[in-house]
Amino acid sequence: MIEPLRVLQTKPLLTASIPIKVPREDIHKVMGPGLAELKAVVTVQNVAIVGPWFTHHLRNPGEVFDFEICLPVATPVAPVNRVKPGQWSAMKIVQTTYHGGYEGLGSAWGEFMGTIKAAGHRTADGLYESYDVGPEASTDPSAWRTVLSRELVET
Template sequence: MLDTPQIIQTMAQAAATIHLTVPRSDMMKVFGPAVGELMAALAAQGVEPIGAIFAHHLTMSPDIFDFELGVKVSAPVKATGRVKPGELPAAKVARTVYSGPYEGLPTAWGEFETWMKANGHEQAANLWELYSVGPQSTPDPADWRTELSRPLKN
């Protein structure tokens, strides 16, 4: 289920990130361990995460995910191992919230893209998902919430 999409202007937000390029089929294998690695690096530096984990997909391919796993931060992070300073960019985006399990995200993105096209919005190459409510918050996938943001060219 999607909330009514909105067009908003985002501000650049400092983040700590790990860049990953993985086959789509490996996403669930690498995501959890990378989150643990990211949070451990922040804790070691005394930097507080702000909000939820996100995946900023830099390019879209059917078979390969090229993305930055990250979290917004309260202070600059120092590069350590795979963890690097990064940001969620300032952009004009179409945004909605998907409610449900992660397995439904491809369908949700399809519905969202249909809405963008029907409303004359040309999409940029990148996108991001912010996992605001997930298994860390509640065991019931029906209660999970993922914010979908797609930068626009127009």
């Protein structure tokens, strides 16, 4: 289930990120280890995390996922191995929240994209998923919340 669309303006946000490019079927193999690596580097550098972790898919996912695992941070991180400093730009986005387990994200994205199109919005390539409530907070997948976002293109 997804919530109604929200349109909002974001502010710039410093990030620590790890770029990853993997076949679709390997996403579950790289997500947890990548997030753990990212959190370890941020912790060692004593950089504060200022919100939920998220992924930024550089282009719409197909057979290959080309994305970044990101943590919003209070101050820039120093690059270490795969970890890079970055920034989420200010942008106008359309957003919804999906309620449920990760296995339903594909269907949620399809519903979200259909709702965006029906509302007459145009979006840029790429997407964002923010993991607000997940397995670390609840063992019940129906309690999980994933925020889905797309950048809007002005017409």
